[in-house]
Each structure stands twice: as C-alpha cells, then as structure tokens.
Amino acid sequence: MKSAIISSKRDDSVYDIDVKSYRYLSTTSHHKFVPLSINSSSKGEVSFYDIDYIANGRKMKCKCPNICPSFLKEKPAKQILYGLSGNFKTGMHAIMGSTGCGKSSLLDILANRKDRHGLSGQIFVDGSPAPSSFKYMVGYVVQDDIISETLTIRENLMFSANIRLPRDVSHVERVERVIKVISDLGLESCADTTVGTEFIRGVSGGERKRACIGMELILARKIFFLDEPTTGLDAATARKVMKCLSNLAKQGRTIIFSIHQPRYSIFKLFDTVTLLSEGEMLYHGQAKNLLNYFSQQGYSCEPHDNPADFVIDVLIDAQERPGALENLRLAYEKSSMHQHVMKLRKQQFIDVNLQIRTSRKSAKPTISLWNEFYYICLRTLKNTFRNPSLILSQIVVSIILGLLVGLVFFDLKKTTDPGGSQVLHNVGLDYTTNWDLWKNFFGLSMMTVGLFLLAYIQLRRIKKTK
Known part of the structure; x- marks a missing residue:
C-alpha cells in the first residue's frame, strides 16, 4: 500500500536539514560556514533519501470562489513521489519509466528546480546537505532548445560564458573554454554555422542538442542533469548525443538524465538504471544486472529483445495486474540494492563532522546586472539584424500606426x-x-x-x- 498523502501544511524542504534526523547536529546558527561549491576536486556524488513530493502542496485560498480565476482556486493535492532513496556517483545514470511515473519530477527535485513546498526528504552532495544555491552549482539541460536560432554555435556558447561565468574569469579564458567545449562536443565543423530558424536552414538536430549541452558545459560543472536529451531525434542522432554524454562521464562527471525507451546501443552506455512506476522506485542499480534481477522476479527477456523496451513493458503490465506492482516494490525493498542505499543513508546521517561541512549560505550570481544587460542587448541586436522578416514586420507596423495617428489630424x-x-x-x-x-x-x-x-x-x- 502506498503511503498516505502528507499534509500540504507541512513546510519541510529537501534542501534544509531535518534536525530530528541528525542526532549529532546541534544548533549551528553561531557557526561561520563556508559555502559549498562543486569544483574540480568534487567527487560529484549525489545522494537522496526519503523523497516525497506532493503537487499542489501549497494552496491559495480564494474568498470568492465563484468569481476567482481558475488558477487561484484550490486544487486537490496529489502525491507524485513516494519515499525515493538512491545514490549517483560518477558515470551515466538513467531514470526510466512509463509516462507520468515521476521521472522529470525527481530530476527537477535533485537539481533544486522544484518549489520546495510539498517536498520532504534529504539530498546530499559529496556527503554534505545540498545548499539552497545548489541549482547554480550544477548544469541542467532542459528538453526544449534554449539557444538563439539566429546566432552561430560559437556565439551562443560565448554568450553563455559572458553571462554566467564569474567576473574574475578573463576574456581569454572564456574564449579558451568555448574552444574546448566545441572540441569536446565534436562541433568544430559547424561552430560558425547559424543554428537556423523555420525559414533559415542551419545545423542538424543532433548538433543543436549538443550545442544546448555546451551551454551548460561551458561552466565546467561536475554534475549534469538532462531532461529527455534524445527527444525529437532520430536513432543515429540520439546515439551520437548519448555517446557524447558518455565521453563526458568518462572525464569524471556525473550525468543524470531521464529517458524513455532508448535503443540497445544507447542502453549499453548506461552505468546505472533507476526504474520508477507511479512514483515508486522498483529498481536502482547497475544496468548490466537489470535483466538478471527481473528474471529472478519471474520476468524473462527474449534473446533479441531490447532490455529498455522489456522493462517498460514489464512495468506497464504490472500496473494492469492487481498486486503485481506491489510485489515488485516489496522485492526491491528486500534486495541488496536497497539495503546498500540504506547503509549509505545511515553512514551519512551519523557523520559527526557534518556541521563543519554544512553551509546555509546561498551563492549569489557573480556577474553584475549591467554586464548582463549589455550582453543581452548585444544578442538582441544581432537577432534583430539577422532576422529580415522581424525587421520588415516592425517597419510595417510602425508605418501603419503612423498612418492611423496621422489620419486623426488629416x-x-x-x-x-x-x-x-x-x-x-x-x-x-x-x-x-x-x-x-x-x-x-x-x-x-x-x-x-x-x-x-x-x-x-x-x-x-x-x-x-x-
């Protein structure tokens, strides 16, 4: 049976310390802390324990429900995730499951991109609680493309470097980073090619997706989160993108991503697989042990079947059969994988040095507002001059408005x-x-x-x- 929905009045945050759970952590308000940073010396290890997430956990009460807009009315709370625990180290880590199982919600929570209301549990980075500024310390590649279509790949990467790198990073160092990212992602042949719009032909879909990855890679983050990185790509292009991510993982980075039924050549690149179904965890371990584990539960994969397709079919079948999903959940809780996670949880919670490494300070953006304004204006001017249809439409609108105003005094x-x-x-x-x-x-x-x-x-x- 699933755990009951936690009260929406609860205001616990997965990024704050649960004092009751840390037996050796006393009041720390009088300590001087040093902000946590994800640098080259970091192990890039992300651990999470007892993650519960309730959508619509914070309600806005409307005194006049008959005249209130729909988005201000109270909505019933719905629990999305149920007590998830796991550990990600350096490598490729896939979060898989059927549609609506909570993959993207878990990814957003780990990256500190969710509203904290309705969340409970703990998240650790290298053995220390993740600070509230954790989302500024990691890279996150969204599902949709975020690059400017009228700029070249090099200009997009340079814009990301100028707008997000600290002020103490010189211009020469930023250019060197851009060149290295282009080389790491294999974009040398199209670095100076316009990304392309609906009317202007540009780079391919795979090159566009790799450019989006480069926008985050320019920051030299140790931990990366990606939401459905292969969406909208053909099989060959998706293979190139995932191979690129695998190469980054071999350089000592932690790559965590959600993905839906990858082909076998992509599945072989995964180090670990996390399976979710209806917000509950059914597997969290090595990808190479996945088929053996499910064979022990009575599910056998045919010799030429894709393991990713096989496990998704198993989860869908278990949802339709009464009691099958509950049996898989109980089997996972009794498995050595779950016991190993619980052992790690116990070690981290009783760490007596936790209060020395813990920081409640928030990392603030290191670039000035004027610099941001300057680079954004520069990009806007480039977009305007490189988009003739936009300039033409603005001129036509200005002429029409001028004529309408002039008719009043004609x-x-x-x-x-x-x-x-x-x-x-x-x-x-x-x-x-x-x-x-x-x-x-x-x-x-x-x-x-x-x-x-x-x-x-x-x-x-x-x-x-x-």
Whole structure:
C-alpha cells in the first residue's frame, strides 16, 4: 500500500536539514560556514533519501470562489513521489519509466528546480546537505532548445560564458573554454554555422542538442542533469548525443538524465538504471544486472529483445495486474540494492563532522546586472539584424500606426489657438468629451496592466513547479 498523502501544511524542504534526523547536529546558527561549491576536486556524488513530493502542496485560498480565476482556486493535492532513496556517483545514470511515473519530477527535485513546498526528504552532495544555491552549482539541460536560432554555435556558447561565468574569469579564458567545449562536443565543423530558424536552414538536430549541452558545459560543472536529451531525434542522432554524454562521464562527471525507451546501443552506455512506476522506485542499480534481477522476479527477456523496451513493458503490465506492482516494490525493498542505499543513508546521517561541512549560505550570481544587460542587448541586436522578416514586420507596423495617428489630424485647418480648442472643434470634440476619452483610455490601460500582472503571477507559479 502506498503511503498516505502528507499534509500540504507541512513546510519541510529537501534542501534544509531535518534536525530530528541528525542526532549529532546541534544548533549551528553561531557557526561561520563556508559555502559549498562543486569544483574540480568534487567527487560529484549525489545522494537522496526519503523523497516525497506532493503537487499542489501549497494552496491559495480564494474568498470568492465563484468569481476567482481558475488558477487561484484550490486544487486537490496529489502525491507524485513516494519515499525515493538512491545514490549517483560518477558515470551515466538513467531514470526510466512509463509516462507520468515521476521521472522529470525527481530530476527537477535533485537539481533544486522544484518549489520546495510539498517536498520532504534529504539530498546530499559529496556527503554534505545540498545548499539552497545548489541549482547554480550544477548544469541542467532542459528538453526544449534554449539557444538563439539566429546566432552561430560559437556565439551562443560565448554568450553563455559572458553571462554566467564569474567576473574574475578573463576574456581569454572564456574564449579558451568555448574552444574546448566545441572540441569536446565534436562541433568544430559547424561552430560558425547559424543554428537556423523555420525559414533559415542551419545545423542538424543532433548538433543543436549538443550545442544546448555546451551551454551548460561551458561552466565546467561536475554534475549534469538532462531532461529527455534524445527527444525529437532520430536513432543515429540520439546515439551520437548519448555517446557524447558518455565521453563526458568518462572525464569524471556525473550525468543524470531521464529517458524513455532508448535503443540497445544507447542502453549499453548506461552505468546505472533507476526504474520508477507511479512514483515508486522498483529498481536502482547497475544496468548490466537489470535483466538478471527481473528474471529472478519471474520476468524473462527474449534473446533479441531490447532490455529498455522489456522493462517498460514489464512495468506497464504490472500496473494492469492487481498486486503485481506491489510485489515488485516489496522485492526491491528486500534486495541488496536497497539495503546498500540504506547503509549509505545511515553512514551519512551519523557523520559527526557534518556541521563543519554544512553551509546555509546561498551563492549569489557573480556577474553584475549591467554586464548582463549589455550582453543581452548585444544578442538582441544581432537577432534583430539577422532576422529580415522581424525587421520588415516592425517597419510595417510602425508605418501603419503612423498612418492611423496621422489620419486623426488629416486636412485640419491651421490655428494659432494655444489651447487647441479649434483643433478639438474641427474633429467634433469638446473638452468634456476629450476628458471622457482620456478616462476611458486610463481605465483600459489599468485593466491591461492588471491582466498582465495576473498572467505574470501564473507564469511564476508554473516556473516554480516545472
């Protein structure tokens, strides 16, 4: 049976220390801490224990439900993840499962990209609790492309270096990093090629995805998270992207990603596999031991069947058969894999040196606001001048608006009245009517601003939870 849904009033954070669980950790508010950083000396180990996640855990109560917008009304809480625990070290780590099993939710939680309300559990990095600024210390590649389509790959990577690297990194060092990333990702042949738009032909889908990876790789992070890195790619291109990630993992990085039914040539690149079904963990271990484990549970893979397809079919079949999913969950909890994770959990929770390494300070962005403004304006100018259709549309809109405004004063008689009464009289307006028009305009403007504010609030809520 699944654990009951935790009360939405609970405000525990998976990135804060649970004082009751740390028996040897006393009050630390008087200590001077050093912020945790993910640098080249880091092992890149990520551990998580007892992760529960409830969607809509924080509700916004509306006093007038009949007139409230739909996004302000209370929604029923739904538990997405149930007590997940695991450990990721250097290598390739795949999170797999059927649609809606919680893959992306777990990935976002580990990367500190989820709203903390509705979360409980603990996350460790190299044996220390992950700070609230953890998302600035790791790389995260989203499913959709985030690169500018009118810039070249080199310009996109340089923009990421300029906007995100600390101020103490010189321009020469940034250029060297860009060159190294291009070399590591095998993008030398297309580095100076425009990414491409719907109307302008550019690089291929695989090169575009590798460029997105390079946007994060430019920061030299030790830990990387990727959400469905092969989505929208053909089999050969997906193989190249995953092979590129495998090469990065061999350089000592921790690559954690969600993926849906990869082909066998990609599956062989995985070091570990984590299987989720309906928010519960059913396997967390070596990829090479996956088929042997499920054969012990009574599920045999045919000789020429893809292991990734096989396990997904097993999970879907277990969801349809009463009691089958529960049996798989119990089998995993009794397995040596789960016992090993619990042993690691015990060792980390009783570490008496935890308070020395723990930091509650948050890493702030190291680049100034003016530098960000400068580089964003520079990129916007390049996008504008390299997109003729955009320039043409802006010119046409400006001309049309100018003509509409000019029609108001077309064929008016000249007047020297400083108050403009003759002009208003010529167009059939008096001062009272003119003032009413301004009041209506002001009211319409305030309504527009209010609608934009409501849309902004909704977008902020979506951004926090996705």
